[in-house]
Amino acid sequence: MEEALTRQEILHSLYSMGVELPPATKLPDEALNSRLDDAIKSCQELPDILPSPASSTLRITSLGDWPSGRLKVAKAIDRANLGEVAQNSMLNPELQGSGVDVLGDLRYIVHGFADNWDQKMKAFFLNDPDDQQTLTIALRIVHIKRIDDSTPVLTVLYSTYTPEAVSLAEAWDDEQADPATGQPPTYMKTTLIQQKALLRILKFNSRYVPANFHPDRSALESDFKVSYIFPVGPLSFEALGKLNLDTGCAICGSRTVKKCSQCYSVGYCGPECQKQDWKNHKQSCVSVKGGTWRTIRVSSCLPGTSGMFASDMNQLASTRRPFGPMTQVDGTSPPPNIHGSRVFLIKLQFGSSHLYIYDRKKSMKCFFVKDNTNREVFDEFLVEMQRSPRVMHDGLKMYRWAKREGDWDLSVCLDKLPLETIRW
Ligand SMILES: [Zn+2]
Ligand SMILES: [Zn+2]
Numbered sequence: 001m002e003e004a005l006t007r008q009e010i011l012h013s014l015y016s017m018g019v020e021l022p023p024a025t026k027l028p029d030e031a032l033n034s035r036l037d038d039a040i041k042s043c044q045e046l047p048d049i050l051p052s053p054a055s056s057t058l059r060i061t062s063l064g065d066w067p068s069g070r071l072k073v074a075k076a077i078d079r080a081n082l083g084e085v086a087q088n089s090m091l092n093p094e095l096q097g098s099g100v101d102v103l104g105d106l107r108y109i110v111h112g113f114a115d116n117w118d119q120k121m122k123a124f125f126l127n128d129p130d131d132q133q134t135l136t137i138a139l140r141i142v143h144i145k146r147i148d149d150s151t152p153v154l155t156v157l158y159s160t161y162t163p164e165a166v167s168l169a170e171a172w173d174d175e176q177a178d179p180a181t182g183q184p185p186t187y188m189k190t191t192l193i194q195q196k197a198l199l200r201i202l203k204f205n206s207r208y209v210p211a212n213f214h215p216d217r218s219a220l221e222s223d224f225k226v227s228y229i230f231p232v233g234p235l236s237f238e239a240l241g242k243l244n245l246d247t248g249c250a251i252c253g254s255r256t257v258k259k260c261s262q263c264y265s266v267g268y269c270g271p272e273c274q275k276q277d278w279k280n281h282k283q284s285c286v287s288v289k290g291g292t293w294r295t296i297r298v299s300s301c302l303p304g305t306s307g308m309f310a311s312d313m314n315q316l317a318s319t320r321r322p323f324g325p326m327t328q329v330d331g332t333s334p335p336p337n338i339h340g341s342r343v344f345l346i347k348l349q350f351g352s353s354h355l356y357i358y359d360r361k362k363s364m365k366c367f368f369v370k371d372n373t374n375r376e377v378f379d380e381f382l383v384e385m386q387r388s389p390r391v392m393h394d395g396l397k398m399y400r401w402a403k404r405e406g407d408w409d410l411s412v413c414l415d416k417l418p419l420e421t422i423r424w
Pocket of ligand 1: 250252253254268269270273
């Protein structure tokens, strides 16, 4: 039984986190695995919550117990935020074939562990009886410690069983039944990819367990492994920006030195790979060549609102305290750049004296404000918008290709329409 994620499953997992590698990427397995490790680190916000240097171990016994009863672990372990709906909708339909949102499922499973702990259940049995190939995972929460008020950490013992060894797993299942009530471990139905993803995180996190830490275990648990479970959330825009930086040559995975000059959305190591890919790529290549490009200066808030308070700013900047207090509108920081120098789609919406501009992930939300210096360009956009097909009562809006030219300058292709159907 193969417990490791396959290459396709790694790509799928990365995609479910928002890391968009081309499905046919030739990046070597090693590079894919290290990108997944970086993503695993970031979705648990480990650089933020582990004592520095982040690579060192976490001395779990030096932490206090999570105060039982007072603070529900299930509530503290959830990492949610307002931007998620937008983020989830970007899942590639091609990769959705297997019907799995790997990261979302993982968060659901972690929530399940915490929720059961709150109800005094500590042992779990995970498999899918409908799937002949499935693994069985046995997992027991040893204790839950407190890193801070919003960050519990679970210490777990776990093992995997192949279908042939399932009687051993059942012996453990019996052993873990509550002596008072006879209640068996909590059963969680999980698909193989969900199990593999969980095992991947447990394996990754085990590097933080000090070698001299030996939690008490029963005889049946003698070869169980020890690991930690931290809260799991969506990747922040900062992490997404880094993870999406170099996605490699679409054919061979080497470092990219040139982009398709028509659409800028795919990169190659050189002309040979580009030539080889053309038969495939020409179907999706959207021609923006020959389009009229305008560079506009954007601002991160409307005039006069800098310094005011709002709750909808930088929603994915950090997920640790998702629904924190209202934050001050910061007109001085440029919108984050997760696209690098790539061409990406933006949506432009017309307001009386400005255009509101954002990308699909809402990583950048900015304004193009009409003033005396840009009246002509502003009106060009307005005319273009009035010509664009639109839904009745939906206001003036359009989708266009854009490219960051710097912190505050955005180059927008005025007159070439994206060919794909856009649903955001
Ligand atoms: Zn190449
Ligand atoms: Zn192209």
